[in-house]
Amino acid sequence: MSGESRATWADNWLGYREEIKVVDVTIRDGGLMNDHEFADDVVRDVYEACVEAGIDYMEIGYINSQEQFPPGEFGPWKHCREEDLRRIVGNNDTSLKLAAMADAEKSDYKTDILPASESVLDMIRVATYIHQMPLALDMVKDASDKGYETTLNLMAVSTVPESEVKSALEMLVRSDVGAVYVVDSFGSLYSEQIRALCNMFFKYCEGTPIEVGIHAHNNRQLAFANTIEAVVLGANCADASFAGLGRGAGNCQMELLLGFLHNPKFRLRPVLKCIEQYVEPLRSKLLWGYDYPYMITGLLNQHPRAGMAFNASEDRGKIVQFYDQMEEQE
């Protein structure tokens, strides 16, 4: 499907496209703020809320290396061992599909990812930087051969030259990946840039069964706006999280996204209930969400790590000090 034909939906915003799949990333992306150490009742409530809300996929954590990231130092959602998954979801006899993310160069994917027939997981999402593409494609193949649906999430796309994005797309469309994601890791992209990237992704995926996805961060309060921009253009996979829980400024808010989508299968109330009871109570400790330091790293197209360190320090709130420090480093 071309970008042009995808765009016709824009003229009918009261309608909906059944093909749009919503992926909850609350526990997976949120885990970057607490070393993946969520209490079971939080994970279980998010899971149950996803089921009740009609969400398509829940990404429950990472399958990253237990050698590089020892279980004693990280919570269970860094590794998604089968026994941890089943403690929460049983056999997952629901319509919600489960996903886990594996990071290129951080995952012992060949051994740690079980055959799909032995796992409650349905999908493996491979996260990669541009220079790790060959490895990432091997990870996609491994997961696909094991029977999983797959996505490839090309991180920090805002820092990659256009020609390299195109090379990556050329490699990708020859793979059997299910979807390829535009990932605004640094929350630095404006809608015009999202539009240009999506149209590039659509062009390469045209004539293939590969869907385009969008994963946005909220450094400049554009996560929701950029997500719906991509969806209106034709992206059929949209990532979001409860209360926007995620690294730094966080993600596209699920509660906003479900309010926008018009597929009657979606329900907003279970999401609000879970946010009130389980997610918002975490905010004062996890400190995710739009804040000046993240706005500034987004403006500079940088990883939010400097903002995260600043917000965890006693200098939190000294906005001008952080701005001066970042400008000096430029």
Place this chain on the structure above:
Amino acid sequence: MSGESRATWADNWLGYREEIKVVDVTIRDGGLMNDHEFADDVVRDVYEACVEAGIDYMEIGYINSQEQFPPGEFGPWKHCREEDLRRIVGNNDTSLKLAAMADAEKSDYKTDILPASESVLDMIRVATYIHQMPLALDMVKDASDKGYETTLNLMAVSTVPESEVKSALEMLVRSDVGAVYVVDSFGSLYSEQIRALCNMFFKYCEGTPIEVGIHAHNNRQLAFANTIEAVVLGANCADASFAGLGRGAGNCQMELLLGFLHNPKFRLRPVLKCIEQYVEPLRSKLLWGYDYPYMITGLLNQHPRAGMAFNASEDRGKIVQFYDQMEEQE
């Protein structure tokens, strides 16, 4: 200028249009959260920061009726008496222009608005609902005859049938108003709707000197996104406020807008400094900004007053209770 020719700029987002005027509404719109009772040092610091930041206009308050709104019950920025203005800005010997807003049916404009030659104000902005258009046009004429620049802000446009918006525009383009604003009072519009409205406004203003402006609210975290959408399409007047201070979910954040605009006359640092020292310290008392009740009123295309009352009550934080209450009323 047609919508089409305006849009060419979208292909060159690193450039800038000199015609774009930024209007600070911090004290005016923020005054709706504290009965316009700001300490002088806050107003003075916002004023000085606007000057240093290269902002074009500062809207400092309302000129509304002292009979309807007795000075004892409201702070000085409900009336913008000349002595109050001059206490803050002296003779305003700066490049910053000053504006005040007059509400249709709430302003004794004929008597309370001095001739421009006797005032430090440069611009009168008339706020009107659709049914008050004839009165609003008389207010525009009065201000224009007195020597002011003028704008007309058509509030709550998300609730007005398209045919009536067109009738209002037909009346407006025969007036000598300087700019006409798309005002998303309830924070309920998506970018596609902003686009449709802006293009309608551009079409009527084509061939006239009337500019199109945008005033967005942040109920669904779209205030900034919708503002830059309108600017990219060709709107040349953009309202924003420091830290988004404004009624309910607040406005487009000045700090985000200045980060987006590329005119080198703009400076971000003075805005951040004022936010850190004077604006953020007000947040715990004024309670503006994105929050679930405002998201819900935005979703329902309703005035934020129910959300404001809920957030001021002891039930604040009981998101599901508010959602159920609003759904029941639908």
